[in-house]
Amino acid sequence: MLATGAYFFIAKKIxxxxxLIEWSLFWxxxxxxxxxxxxxDWHVYVVECRDGSxxxxxxxxxxxxxxxxxxxxxxxxxSGRTPILLKYHESVEDRSKxxxxxxxxxxxxxxxxxxxxxxxxxxxx
Numbered sequence: 001m002l003a004t005g006a007y008f009f010i011a012k013k014i015x016x017x018x019x020l021i022e023w024s025l026f027w028x029x030x031x032x033x034x035x036x037x038x039x040x041d042w043h044v045y046v047v048e049c050r051d052g053s054x055x056x057x058x059x060x061x062x063x064x065x066x067x068x069x070x071x072x073x074x075x076x077x078x079s080g081r082t083p084i085l086l087k088y089h090e091s092v093e094d095r096s097k098x099x100x101x102x103x104x105x106x107x108x109x110x111x112x113x114x115x116x117x118x119x120x121x122x123x124x125x
Contacts, residue, residue, distance in 0.1 A: 040091035040092055040093050041060055041091070041093075042058060042059070042060055042091070042092050042093070042094060042095055042097070042098035043058065043059050043060070043062045043089050043090070043091055043092070043098070044056070044057075044058050044089065044090050044092060044098050044101045044102050044105065045057055045058070045059065045062060045065070045066075045086060045088065045089040046086075046087050046088040046089070046105060046113060046116075046117065047066070047069060047078070047084040047085060047086050047087060048084065048085045048087050049077075049078055049081035049082075049084050050081050050082060050083060050084070051081050053081065054087070054110065054113055054114075055069075055075065055077055055078050055081075055084070056102055056105045056106050056113075057074075057075065057102065058095070058098040058099060058101075058102050062086075062089060066084070066086055069082065069084045070082050070083050070084055087117045088113075088116060088117045088120055
């Protein structure tokens with residue numbers, strides 16, 4: 001989105017057709033390179049709290065987020081229920097997909113969440 005807006009700003013300032021084509025090719029290449037290099041950098045995770053309850057969240061840096069939860073600074077829900085254990089996580093492409101998946105998991109009954117955790121444990125072992 002930012003690249004597109006920047007392109008239009010430059011296109012208004014440049015009158016020469018050749019320069020305009022060069023800039024449009026530059027922004028197209030830039031957006032393609034951004035999409036190709038994009039890794040699945042958002043994580044959806046489920047943690048088990050000290051009282052046995054499950055908490056679901058999203059983050060870009062999973063290790064840092066788990067450390068924050070265990071320090072009591074992660075989320076209001078987990079702050080009084082430390083220590084927490086990471087039970088499940090999956091990587092997704094962007095924040096919107098991570099939020100959608102988080103909501104899907106949050107709407108699941110506890111039994112389905114536990115079966116999701118168990119399925120991933122079975123894949124590992």
